Amino acid sequence: MYVPADWNATICTADGCDKPRTGVFHTLCRTHYEKSRRERNAQLAPLGFGKRCSQEGCDRPHHATGLCRLHYNRKITTGSTELQPKAAKVKSPCSVDGCAKDAKTLGYCGSHYSNYRKHGMPVVPNTRGPRGEPKLDKFARHLSADDERGCWLYSGIINEDGYGKFNLGQGRGEVKAHRWLYQELTGKTLPRALQLDHTCEVPHCVRPSHMLEVTQAQHNAHTAARRKVPAGMYYRADESPRSLAEVGYAITHRLPTVWNT
Incomplete structure (x- = not known):
């Protein structure tokens, strides 16, 4: 197990490493710190110190409230650790007569809603005339x-x-x-x-x-x-x-x- 040797060191204290020290609470570079952390966890696991997710069938490491990060995020967002099926979206047509697109906001499709935001009306009269007009x-x-x-x-x-x-x-x-x-x-x-x-x-x-x-x-x-x-x-x-x-x-x-x- 790693034990800090020189707290005043500015470079990694691992043998043969000249990379800069990256930690406040250790004197190793990032590579050697991650290596020592994995070794420490492997040594503590048989003693019962390696806490795992309490969800049945999940061997991910503990994150919070007895759950891994995945199940914890599900719990706080959906209220359950089980994967919930997505609700089917109910589609409704655009409220503008003759438009077959699906409504997205305020009962309008994307293009008609854009017109509503810019001009205050979903359908803007064509003032440019047809293409090729004399x-x-x-x-x-x-x-x-x-x-x-x-x-x-x-x-x-x-x-x-x-x-x-x-x-x-x-x-x-x-x-x-x-x-x-x-x-x-x-x-x-x-x-x-x-x-x-x-x-x-x-x-x-x-x-x-x-x-x-x-x-x-x-x-x-x-x-x-x-x-x-x-x-x-x-x-x-x-x-x-x-x-x-x-x-x-x-x-x-x-x-x-x-x-x-």
Whole structure:
């Protein structure tokens, strides 16, 4: 049996071992301590000092209250040392109509419960549109009508200057909404030197007939002229549609087709 020889030792006191000492109440390294502990238990077992689990048929070492660790954990968790069969889970369908998944929390399946936590409702309306939807139809979902001025107001992303931004998708980035729709409905490709002047003075309006192709100097002159117009009177340069496509687009998506005064 191991008996500590030098309590001030900093390395293992076992013969031929130079590993560091690991214990407070012994002077051995971890390997030699475990070896000596097993030898001590083997010597004490015939004398009745090696306590075992009191559960019938179990020869595991004692842990607490006369039981090994396994049976002790069963006792405090289930109330019995015997292995209890798992109760069968009663499955119920998701409470959302048409969902065949099993309910997990609050009567919803995993996906509908996630929607409920994020949006306050289990079913979120689809605002993204179907895959492969034409860009012009996708764009129209962001438009609303201003019946007073006849504007097509863009309700998507608005930048710090008040102009709308439209995401083309598929990694092609964002474009100015009014400039993109103008080119789509007129079939023109505007050079960078040309700007579109909002004659309605509403920056997030995207109606092509409210736009004028101007240079920077012309744009500045028109802006100065509109500032001289009395309040309540709108400066208008041209009210005619820019193309038949604009008229058809307005009819299809129920947008103003004429300027209301």
